[in-house]
Amino acid sequence: PFDVLVVGGGPAGCSAAVYAARKGIRTGIVAERFGGQVRDTLGIENLISVPYIEGPKLADNLEAHVRNYNVDIITAQQVASIKKNEYVEVTLANGSVLKAKTVIIATGARWRNTGVPGEAEFKNKGVAYCPHCDGPLFQGKEIAVIGGGNSGIEAAIDLAGIAKHVTVLEFMPELKADAVLQKRLYSLSNISVIKNAQLTEITGTDKVDGINYKKRETGEEQHINLQGVFVQIGLVPNTEWLKDTLERNRMGEIVVDDHNATSIPGVFAAGDCMNSPYKQIIISMGSGANAALSAFDYMIRNEA
Ligand code: FAD
Numbered sequence: 132p133f134d135v136l137v138v139g140g141g142p143a144g145c146s147a148a149v150y151a152a153r154k155g156i157r158t159g160i161v162a163e164r165f166g167g168q169v170r171d172t173l174g175i176e177n178l179i180s181v182p183y184i185e186g187p188k189l190a191d192n193l194e195a196h197v198r199n200y201n202v203d204i205i206t207a208q209q210v211a212s213i214k215k216n217e218y219v220e221v222t223l224a225n226g227s228v229l230k231a232k233t234v235i236i237a238t239g240a241r242w243r244n245t246g247v248p249g250e251a252e253f254k255n256k257g258v259a260y261c262p263h264c265d266g267p268l269f270q271g272k273e274i275a276v277i278g279g280g281n282s283g284i285e286a287a288i289d290l291a292g293i294a295k296h297v298t299v300l301e302f303m304p305e306l307k308a309d310a311v312l313q314k315r316l317y318s319l320s321n322i323s324v325i326k327n328a329q330l331t332e333i334t335g336t337d338k339v340d341g342i343n344y345k346k347r348e349t350g351e352e353q354h355i356n357l358q359g360v361f362v363q364i365g366l367v368p369n370t371e372w373l374k375d376t377l378e379r380n381r382m383g384e385i386v387v388d389d390h391n392a393t394s395i396p397g398v399f400a401a402g403d404c405m406n407s408p409y410k411q412i413i414i415s416m417g418s419g420a421n422a423a424l425s426a427f428d429y430m431i432r433n434e435a
Contacts, residue, residue: 132230134232135159138234147426160203163206170187176267219397219398233429245277245330247331257360269358272357275298279301279308280308300342329347340358366410390428
């Protein structure tokens with residue numbers, strides 16, 4: 132069996148694999164694709180000590196760093212389930228079973244998409260998902276935030292300090308965000324809120340030039356000219372495959388303690404798939420390291 136088996140090859144999984152391998156223990160990593168969300172990112176400017184790097188380059192660096200060590204690498208494979216017997220057993224979609232003394236789950240997350248025409252086409256060409264990451268690209272521009280929950284309203288407040296004007300579009304008749312956030316939102320002069328409105332299209336030619344939405348009360352179609360759209364309708368953890376095997380919260384995130392331990396002894400979780408409040412590369416890397424050190428600690432205490 133592996134001493135540590137990491138599931139996921141994003142920043143969290145790669146960090147966990149490097150930390151585990153450096154303990155000289157038998158380490159494996161299974162990932163659908165190295166790099167995770169980073170591979171789909173244009174430019175990254177907040178990985179401290181690296182002022183700017185393109186996502187695919189960082190993804191390649193992550194993979195290369197893991198390959199520097201003696202790690203068994205299994206890529207292009209999906210993990211389908213996990214079970215604890217004598218060892219932790221990880222079953223792949225192709226049916227094969229990997230056994231390990233400890234497992235670190237780092238399967239990440241994905242932004243929920245609106246699915247409207249233009250969203251996929253203009254991703255990274257005006258359509259963005261992460262205000263901490265891409266906010267500065269919209270300095271002095273007119274933008275919209277889709278979604279009036281906590282993350283949408285936090286994004287709108289954050290972006291109002293950078294953009295010229297922010298329009299919040301909420302599907303329901305009322306915003307769902309906490310009252311304190313709404314109070315702050317309404318105190319800012321360059322934000323407007325449109326409720327009971329359904330986004331129908333993100334328009335543009337080579338980049339975003341506007342949005343179309345439908346007033347749900349009347350069915351009337353409207354258009355707004357703008358240069359950017361932040362979609363804030365939820366981040367979905369890639370944890371469906373775990374079903375009820377371990378504790379997850381209401382959002383589907385894996386619940387961990389301060390050692391990144393899950394409700395199954397010997398199984399740890401790191402990065403965007405767990406219940407950390409902020410989802411960022413640097414945070415995922417830190418949590419992968421924490422999980423690997425905790426897994427090592429668990430292993431030496433539980434060796435026969
Ligand atoms: P992920 O990066 O999601 O990696 C998950 C890994 O698990 C992948 O290797 C995937 O293939 C694998 N996997 C998933 N399910 C399975 C399965 N069932 N079986 C096997 N493997 C599986 N953060 C920043 O700090 N700065 C930025 O500028 C920035 N920009 C971003 C821009 C975009 C467009 C997006 C989408 C995100 C951005 N983020 C940014 C957020 C950042 O990318 C994430 O916080 C980070 O990648 C999370 O790392 P992770 O390892 O937890 O998960």
